[in-house]
Amino acid sequence: MQIIRFADLKAEPWRNGGGVTREIARHGSEDGGWDWRVSIADVAKAGDFSPFPGMERVLTVIEGELLVLTVDGAEHAMEKYRPFRFDGGAAAGAKLPTGDIRDLNVIARRDAFKGYTSIIELSKKRAHPVFQGQLGVLLQGQAKAGESGAEPLELGRYDAVVGSDADSPEILGRGFLAVVSIDPVTARG
Known part of the structure; x- marks a missing residue:
């Protein structure tokens, strides 16, 4: 992670x-x-x-x-x-x-990439995954990020978690998270 x-x-x-x-x-x-x-x-x-x-x-x-x-x-x-x-x-x-x-x-x-930003409210009961091509940025509150089998790490305000599909990090806590997605634009033909 x-x-x-x-x-x-x-x-x-x-x-x-x-x-x-x-x-x-x-x-x-x-x-x-x-x-x-x-x-x-x-x-x-x-x-x-x-x-x-x-x-x-x-x-x-x-x-x-x-x-x-x-x-x-x-x-x-x-x-x-x-x-x-x-x-x-x-x-x-x-x-x-x-x-x-x-x-x-x-x-x-x-024409090469499309960026998206979504603001979500975090939960202490349900983890929010961050996938490949995404960043999770803690905007406010307290949260931890972790992968299965690893001790979760404390996040500070504006810290970013880099997403992965192999073992997607998950964020738990209270507050608000910006989920930034960068998607490649596929050519139409």
Whole structure:
């Protein structure tokens, strides 16, 4: 079982200086960039988002009350734990009417991968499995992750559990978990 500890992630400044991002996971591309990336960003001031042409984004506010996201001139009030999908190459900017926020970003190269974010409430009685192609990110509460026959490990806030089909890790606890899925897009023909 692989756990990515949030405390071990390095904060990288945005290209436009409007915040910092901590990268949880990425899949490299042939051009030396990446085909998909999952990260947590701290937004400390209003301003423009960095564009990602050819990409699709799913943004979820995970800390703070409200982000007003403008995408190609249309405003979207983004409340906590409500994922929102938009074109990564679109002109996008943020207003912070209630103060700083933290968000979970899933960015995937269009026509190659499709990213999804689901927010679930954890249970102490029924474990939630994390499968291959998924990450489980503890957003709030207390939880443990384990595999069959192994002692479960305590998760800290924003720690991520990497999924596996061989022996799928399971998460038990109280609180909220973001389940990020990255699916390859199959060619139609």
